[in-house]
Amino acid sequence: MKIDVDALTSRELDALIAAAEKRRALLARRRPIAVVRAELIAFAADCGYRIEELVGTQATQAAPRKAARRKSGKVAAKYRDPHNRRNTWSGRGRMPLWLVSKTRQGLSAADFLIPGLAKPTANTRAIGQKTVFKGG
Numbered sequence: 001m002k003i004d005v006d007a008l009t010s011r012e013l014d015a016l017i018a019a020a021e022k023r024r025a026l027l028a029r030r031r032p033i034a035v036v037r038a039e040l041i042a043f044a045a046d047c048g049y050r051i052e053e054l055v056g057t058q059a060t061q062a063a064p065r066k067a068a069r070r071k072s073g074k075v076a077a078k079y080r081d082p083h084n085r086r087n088t089w090s091g092r093g094r095m096p097l098w099l100v101s102k103t104r105q106g107l108s109a110a111d112f113l114i115p116g117l118a119k120p121t122a123n124t125r126a127i128g129q130k131t132v133f134k135g136g
Contacts, residue, residue: 003016072092075090075091075092076090076117077089077090077114077117078090078091078113078114078117079091079099079109079112079113079114080112080114081098081099081102081112082112084098087099088114095109099112
């Protein structure tokens with residue numbers, strides 16, 4: 001918060017000083033949060049409760065943060081539909097529907113490689129097909 005003190009009137013400055021002193025007094029009266037937390041946990045234990053039962057969450061520990069997922073960068077297209085040049089696929093992720101329909105017609109995904117750009121992705125035979133592994 002940035003306050004332009006030069007633009008304030010005398011009455012506004014007095015009000016600002018009074019509010020700041022009130023806030024300082026409040027902060028001086030407060031005890032550290034770790035001390036208050038320990039006292040609450042001890043009081044709940046004296047009464048026969050766990051703090052989690054009273055509060056409903058894990059109050060003794062901070063909630064674990066989820067690891068930030070790194071966003072993958074853009075990748076050049078490796079496959080292109082010759083009939084519709086806007087249909088492309090980089091070879092990552094799920095196979096697009098246009099390529100799935102072509103492979104079901106008996107064509108290979110390697111037939112749609114863009115010449116000179118890349119090699120086919122590994123295991124192109126199983127792309128778009130579900131595989132089942134039996135335990136044994």
